[in-house]
Amino acid sequence: MSLDVDVDHRRGSFHLEARFTAAPGLTALFGRSGSGKTSLVNIVGGLIRPDRGRIAVDGQVLVDTERGLFVPAHRRRIGYVFQDSRLFPHLSVRRNLLYGRWFARGGGGAKADLGTVVDLLGIGHLLERHPDSLSGGEKQRVAIGRALLAKPRLLLMDEPLASLDEARRAEILPYIERLRDEAGVPILYVSHSVAEVARLATTVVVLADGKVSAVGPVQDILPLADATDGGAVLDATVSCHDEAFQLSILQSLAGELQVPRLPVPVGAPVRAYIRARDVMLSLQPPTDISALNVLAGTIAGISPAGSAQADIRLDCNGATLMARVTAKSVDRLGLAAGRPVYAVVKSVSFERG
């Protein structure tokens, strides 16, 4: 599947001007609030008619303003999971889920029947309930299932976790991962959360002030995009668990990581997100310190972050790591590109892959 977007849209003084192509998997539309993410998704979904542009899914043109073509939302077969779940209050969960089935015609799209979707999202016990009686997390899972059962060719998710607290987010994230890996439908996912994007995205499209500022694989883009809270994504697998100390040992390109015991089996892929401010640098291999994770690498680049700080990009055996240090430390330690250093990782804010 492919999604080609090239649109211009003005609303008041805001000018959205976006051009990108989304690959299979989960494409994250990333940017701060007001950057035009939701408008862009609404344009793709057919809820907003762009002033100018062209949108195509799998080569089928949905919008082409030059030819005066505009396919209305109900004929696009694009699923939409809204921030506020928008379940129909007058229908039971089961009938909410089956709503789109009446209209789903033609082949292709997501592989979805009620049984599979209910299992995938863990909502079997809710079927006879009423939307009013569901928790926020349950509502979002039902909303995801409802969109899937309409057999969409593309699934749009507009900050589906934004209205939920931390615990509910943690409850839903694994389901979105399974969706990405098992449902066979590409996802365009709007988020302003680095943690969500790091965990879920295959590709990242960074949006700033209505313009696309970067597009690429999550490992390349996220360290650049996350200017205020820099960090790096590290893919790893669980090599064993240390039950005595309740730790999990991870193998990554950069080396071994020890993290608090993860509830996943040995061999499971995980994705760690290491924030730049959680990384200290040392010229010598540090000994007798409390931090468990020390990775060796060389400095690949230094970019100033404000007047007093600098972001150091490290190359750890091919994997990228970011460290934020003070300008004074750069000067005192004589940090420069090519210099071998040891990165002390204070904490792995860590995302299951």
Place this chain on the structure above:
Amino acid sequence: MTAEEWTAVRLSLLIATTATLFSLPLGIAIAWLLARGRFWGKSLLDTLVHLPLILPPVVTGYLLLLSFGRRGPIGGFLAEEFGIVFSFRWTGAALACAIMGFPLMVRAIRLSIEAVDQRLEAAAGTLGANPLWVFATVTLPLCLPGIIAGAILAFAKSMGEFGATITFVSNIPGETQTLPSLIYTLTQVPGGDAAAMRLTLVSIAISMLALLGSELLAKRIATRRQTA
């Protein structure tokens, strides 16, 4: 109660039910147009719908007589082409009642349509429902309480309608003599007080039953939604 009184009660119920049921689809359509439409002449339509509420009922009845009477432009056409006659028939009374109750019906339905969350309609669209299906499966069920309220208001208005009815179709026993017309007649003749009182009580009972019925119906919809 006498046979004459029973006839008036039955006739009133028939006229009010007919007026309500026939005006309901049009009422929903107009309410939707006023709630959602953006077109030239919308405030004109709004005024037109509300006119029977402000005009003296006798004026509405007289206008009906002029236009729907046998020699009126619309009445004449309908009588010649389709054999439908309104003047001095119970159907004319139903027409008068429908027009008098229409503003109340449209008002209630319009308010409930305006209260429907349009984001839900957009969601239904992304699930593949075309606008007509969205209306039938989302908008309509969600404003059902307003539709019931509007229908009951129109029904109650029809049961009590007097001025326009008597002007348009007169007061013919067995054809156009409704409850209010008969009560009026009875108060004009000596010794009619007892009968007028009986019919007044019947009138009160019917109105209260209608109101009670609508409350029960609204409650049943609400509970069905809770347990659905």
